Amino acid sequence: LDEESARYTSDARAVPRAELPQHAPELVIVLGGDGTLLSVGRIFASVGTPLLSVNLGTLGFLTEVRLSELYETLEGWCHDCHLIEKRAMLRAELWRNGQKHSEYDALNDIVVTKGEIARMGDFAVELDGNTVAQFRADGVIVSTPTGSTAYNLAANGPILTPNVDAMVATPICPHLLTLRPIVVRGDALLTVRAEGIPNLALLTVDGQRAVELCVGDDIRCHKSPYTVNLVRLKEGGFFEALRTKLSWGER
Amino acid sequence: LDEESARYTSDARAVPRAELPQHAPELVIVLGGDGTLLSVGRIFASVGTPLLSVNLGTLGFLTEVRLSELYETLEGWCHDCHLIEKRAMLRAELWRNGQKHSEYDALNDIVVTKGEIARMGDFAVELDGNTVAQFRADGVIVSTPTGSTAYNLAANGPILTPNVDAMVATPICPHLLTLRPIVVRGDALLTVRAEGIPNLALLTVDGQRAVELCVGDDIRCHKSPYTVNLVRLKEGGFFEALRTKLSWGER
Amino acid sequence: LDEESARYTSDARAVPRAELPQHAPELVIVLGGDGTLLSVGRIFASVGTPLLSVNLGTLGFLTEVRLSELYETLEGWCHDCHLIEKRAMLRAELWRNGQKHSEYDALNDIVVTKGEIARMGDFAVELDGNTVAQFRADGVIVSTPTGSTAYNLAANGPILTPNVDAMVATPICPHLLTLRPIVVRGDALLTVRAEGIPNLALLTVDGQRAVELCVGDDIRCHKSPYTVNLVRLKEGGFFEALRTKLSWGER
Amino acid sequence: LDEESARYTSDARAVPRAELPQHAPELVIVLGGDGTLLSVGRIFASVGTPLLSVNLGTLGFLTEVRLSELYETLEGWCHDCHLIEKRAMLRAELWRNGQKHSEYDALNDIVVTKGEIARMGDFAVELDGNTVAQFRADGVIVSTPTGSTAYNLAANGPILTPNVDAMVATPICPHLLTLRPIVVRGDALLTVRAEGIPNLALLTVDGQRAVELCVGDDIRCHKSPYTVNLVRLKEGGFFEALRTKLSWGER
Structure with missing residues (x-):
């Protein structure tokens, strides 16, 4: 947990966000929108930790997983039936x-x-x-x-x-x-x-x-x-995100 | 002559630019580019004085008259064979x-x-x-x-x-x-x-x-x-200015 | 009624579409989409008959009235509380x-x-x-x-x-x-x-x-x-039609 | 020489254009514009013959060599100081x-x-x-x-x-x-x-x-x-061609 998130819990193991990569987590769960993922992505880029980004608001281009799909995606992660999408x-x-x-x-x-x-x-x-x-x-x-x-x-x-x-x-x-x-x-x-x-x-x-x-x-x-490594359950969410975010292809 | 221009002459009758309209000139000659004309245009808009804008540099959208055409245009003005183009x-x-x-x-x-x-x-x-x-x-x-x-x-x-x-x-x-x-x-x-x-x-x-x-x-x-009133010798310089300034219609 | 429409009724007073303007109707009700209105509009343009265009399908740019609003609009027409929108x-x-x-x-x-x-x-x-x-x-x-x-x-x-x-x-x-x-x-x-x-x-x-x-x-x-004269109950349907037809202004 | 070009010479060894690839030439010199190169390029694509395309008219996107540069480019080809640009x-x-x-x-x-x-x-x-x-x-x-x-x-x-x-x-x-x-x-x-x-x-x-x-x-x-293989003396003609053909980047 980073320090900012830690304020909301009683868990003592909070560390400053910039130091998180030193703890070499296996997976980072990012709760937030595309903006949050952008900054977290840059922090973990040098160590390549996979990011599971969960969207708390509207669907994002980077945050394709909804809160309701979090556990399903986490299970996919645990059972190795997931994809890592490397973003340049x-x-x-x-x-x-x-x-x-x-x-x-x-x-x-x-x-x-x-x-x-x-x-x-x-x-x-x-x-x-x-x-x-x-x-x-x-x-x-x-x-x-x-x-x-x-x-x-x-x-x-x-x-x-x-x-x-x-x-x-x-x-x-x-x-x-x-x-x-x-x-x-x-x-x-x-x-x-x-x-x-x-x-x-x-x-x-x-x-x-x-x-x-x-x-x-x-x-x-x-x-x-470096790349940002996103955990996905399936491919092909790109044009779906475009449709949701930008009315892509709609009349 | 406005104060700024007056610095270059020995003529004493310089007045601040913003007071120029009070002197109700018959014609204002603007030497400069489009930027100069924009600011002078706004100053004289309320009194409607015609502006003869002469381009000292490259042709402008507003300043269609070149320095070499100044006297020809002035003569046109004196002999009443000119147009006033009112710009909204x-x-x-x-x-x-x-x-x-x-x-x-x-x-x-x-x-x-x-x-x-x-x-x-x-x-x-x-x-x-x-x-x-x-x-x-x-x-x-x-x-x-x-x-x-x-x-x-x-x-x-x-x-x-x-x-x-x-x-x-x-x-x-x-x-x-x-x-x-x-x-x-x-x-x-x-x-x-x-x-x-x-x-x-x-x-x-x-x-x-x-x-x-x-x-x-x-x-x-x-x-x-108000309108800005530009003195022109002839119509139709618009697309010529577009061609000169923006390579309009060129391959 | 034009001839084509007349096929669907037992009414004998059908005339060819091109001759309709000669009968100088007071109002023409056009049932169809924008394409229908375009052709009917050109036919009646020379005599200036108002057109009440009712959309049978999706809302059109020209056919802003839905079938369910036909009678309301007709009443508006009868009681003179309507607008005529002249389209150049x-x-x-x-x-x-x-x-x-x-x-x-x-x-x-x-x-x-x-x-x-x-x-x-x-x-x-x-x-x-x-x-x-x-x-x-x-x-x-x-x-x-x-x-x-x-x-x-x-x-x-x-x-x-x-x-x-x-x-x-x-x-x-x-x-x-x-x-x-x-x-x-x-x-x-x-x-x-x-x-x-x-x-x-x-x-x-x-x-x-x-x-x-x-x-x-x-x-x-x-x-x-000539102009095409459209009967409207109210103004301002233009951007609404844009929104409906083209997702105008939507993300 | 293809049959069409052969009409202009007394040389007897003309073959139909489509059969040219069978003769496995080492180099094909294409005289003409982009259109000519497009059709010749498709013919030789399957055998991969390098094309030296010389522009007879205005500079093209594909035909970067002018007639005046033909011999210089040919010499470059003979002395192996040339590039082959493979176009997908x-x-x-x-x-x-x-x-x-x-x-x-x-x-x-x-x-x-x-x-x-x-x-x-x-x-x-x-x-x-x-x-x-x-x-x-x-x-x-x-x-x-x-x-x-x-x-x-x-x-x-x-x-x-x-x-x-x-x-x-x-x-x-x-x-x-x-x-x-x-x-x-x-x-x-x-x-x-x-x-x-x-x-x-x-x-x-x-x-x-x-x-x-x-x-x-x-x-x-x-x-x-297949690819189309263009003989070039040097790299980097792409934006120059854009500038010449389309006034790229000009005001």
């Missing part, structure tokens, strides 16, 4: 003045955006060192297949099934008619450069952590060595 | 707790957006009192036809020729598949309501002035009584 | 070799498309005599506000509320990144020219009548002098 | 009444469309046996990464770099707000079913061959065992 993560390295400044792993997306009141920023995207495009926009999203149904979808990006070995780069509100979302290989290096920032620009990881950027910063995105 | 403006009233808090005139657009790090906001749009849609998004743009080639275009909105009697409401990155930009009558009342704001939301006028919003604020958008 | 029509003139070849009135749209196996066609669009764009595509839609929820929507066009005084020109699958739907004044002249047709191109009116085109044909679209 | 192909199996009726290999795309005058068709898409969506539309495109810049782009699909191991399914003008292009694994099975065809529906392969479909026909699309 993205690693973003922030390079400043020719040096790696910091790095982040994301299950959904790495987003570079202009600050609130600022005018649009000038961004450049490179693929394996070749220029893809330079443009003025609100920002750029680099998304995993898992994240393609998150912010990427809002920015008019395509949907990738979770198992495609690819990343997608989608401009946010580009002031340009001549751009489209670009789907590249999973092992590619996608670089987003903040070429001009009138005021403020931010790097956001999974919509949850933000770092302020400087002009000339490079954000180099490639596949993370 | 939008008035946004900010209503808070049942009271009108403030109001703004825009030549391009009224934009309501979430703050930078914030999650998406919950917005509602009403047309003449009837619900159009409620949705989670980065924001909403209410644009004049003039503004349809500005932020509205970046948010995937349609292009309206400047003389259409209409407004367009375009969601910014809605997390929803079931929305499209909506074109409504020029005399309609479009209300944008900030229903849920995780952190910060802003009202921006022509990309230049920003006001912080509170949850429950209504932004009521309707046609302004 | 589009007139398309087909010009061939400098001569008017034929003309058509449409309530929804005028569509020019390539034939089935053909490669894309080359089309040009002009607005009031000025070039808007030339492009290779599957076709072009010129739509009334009423038709904006029909084929225009499928081709990614914006939604116009029925009362906007405008038309929208939307390319169908253009092989070009630099085009967007264009909304123009209701009193404009939009010309679509079939510049290159590898094989076959067709002009379709409201999705129901088709004419084969020749290279160089001009289709000149402008407002029809 | 798609195999479409047409299943009728439970039996395989025919099969086709495509370098660009497999397109299922309604006939010309017909109303929209009803299509269903399945991924590995699970329903993706059922919808009314003009058709469906299943595209390789190579084909993503062809018809898929016109239908608003995303761009995939040629080396991504994926396919993309894009609806053509769906009368539905709730669909997006879907990118799936390269080794997936995508089935398009013609559920309802008012009149006529066609299966088209690389825009060049067409087969008439019956209601209930299944088109099963998966990776072809």
Whole structure:
């Protein structure tokens, strides 16, 4: 149990959330929505612990198990009749003045955006060192297949099934008619450069952590060595989640 | 001459920009880009002075006259062989707790957006009192036809020729598949309501002035009584500007 | 009663559908879906007879009255507590070799498309005599506000509320990144020219009548002098129809 | 030399184009545009002969070598300082009444469309046996990464770099707000079913061959065992071709 959850029990064995991986649990049960899973997923990614995510609210893209199915899924886990769905993560390295400044792993997306009141920023995207495009926009999203149904979808990006070995780069509100979302290989290096920032620009990881950027910063995105491992009883819940969450395919 | 321009001359008759309308000039010559014209346009809107906007840089949507065409256009003005193109403006009233808090005139657009790090906001749009849609998004743009080639275009909105009697409401990155930009009558009342704001939301006028919003604020958008009056030698520069600025129609 | 309907009754006063307007009925009750209303609408447009359209199946964009509301609406009609919603029509003139070849009135749209196996066609669009764009595509839609929820929507066009005084020109699958739907004044002249047709191109009116085109044909679209007059009990059913038919605004 | 080209020479060793693969050439030089390469590519796919495609007209997506660069590229070929770019192909199996009726290999795309005058068709898409969506539309495109810049782009699909191991399914003008292009694994099975065809529906392969479909026909699309092998002097011409052909990234 992490410390926050421990407040609700009398159980003394609470540990801070960030230290949980050191205890090497066999399985982590995540109660909550997609946001909770995103942060827990990043914590356990380096040790690869399987996550059984149970949705307390509405069905999520990541949290396909409902509370009523918890015990059935747990039994599946105990009797080894379950699947582990490995979700690829993205690693973003922030390079400043020719040096790696910091790095982040994301299950959904790495987003570079202009600050609130600022005018649009000038961004450049490179693929394996070749220029893809330079443009003025609100920002750029680099998304995993898992994240393609998150912010990427809002920015008019395509949907990738979770198992495609690819990343997608989608401009946010580009002031340009001549751009489209670009789907590249999973092992590619996608670089987003903040070429001009009138005021403020931010790097956001999974919509949850933000770092302020400087002009000339490079954000180099490639596949993370880690994956988030989700426990499933069966395959094929992806389009069902799309239907439930987004009225997918409905008239 | 306004004060800022006066610095470059020895002419003593400089007045603050905001007081210029009181001097009731017959014609205002605006040297600059679209941004300059937007702010000058709003200043002179209430008195209706014709503006002759000369582009010092690249061709603009509003500033169709190049520096080399200035004297030709001025002669056209003097000999009365010119057109006045009236561009409709939008008035946004900010209503808070049942009271009108403030109001703004825009030549391009009224934009309501979430703050930078914030999650998406919950917005509602009403047309003449009837619900159009409620949705989670980065924001909403209410644009004049003039503004349809500005932020509205970046948010995937349609292009309206400047003389259409209409407004367009375009969601910014809605997390929803079931929305499209909506074109409504020029005399309609479009209300944008900030229903849920995780952190910060802003009202921006022509990309230049920003006001912080509170949850429950209504932004009521309707046609302004004012217009911006542009001096032109000839009609039909709209698609030419589109071609120059946005590679419109090019392969 | 038209002849087709008359088959289901013993009533002898059946007349061919096309002759119905000569009998100058005070009100026409249309039982069916949007397709039925489209064809009946065009027949009665020239005489302006009000249409009370009752939906036998699912709610339509044009047929907002359900069968269960028929009598209530009829009573509203008799007691003069109803509205007449005038829907603008589009007139398309087909010009061939400098001569008017034929003309058509449409309530929804005028569509020019390539034939089935053909490669894309080359089309040009002009607005009031000025070039808007030339492009290779599957076709072009010129739509009334009423038709904006029909084929225009499928081709990614914006939604116009029925009362906007405008038309929208939307390319169908253009092989070009630099085009967007264009909304123009209701009193404009939009010309679509079939510049290159590898094989076959067709002009379709409201999705129901088709004419084969020749290279160089001009289709000149402008407002029809006629309107379709719909009997309504109340306003504001437009977004409700959108919600019912297209899951509008739903997640 | 194929028979058609032989007409222009006095060389007697002309053979029909379809028999060329039997002569097992070491290299095939294709003079022409993308269309020529598409048909030659399908002919040589089964034997894997490298193709050196030289563009006689404007730069193509597949034909990156200009006539002026022919000898330089040939020398590169002779001295083994060249690359072979393998482009994945798609195999479409047409299943009728439970039996395989025919099969086709495509370098660009497999397109299922309604006939010309017909109303929209009803299509269903399945991924590995699970329903993706059922919808009314003009058709469906299943595209390789190579084909993503062809018809898929016109239908608003995303761009995939040629080396991504994926396919993309894009609806053509769906009368539905709730669909997006879907990118799936390269080794997936995508089935398009013609559920309802008012009149006529066609299966088209690389825009060049067409087969008439019956209601209930299944088109099963998966990776072809063949590839088209393009001779290149250097990598990275993809975005350059995009810029030349589609004004990619230009304002």
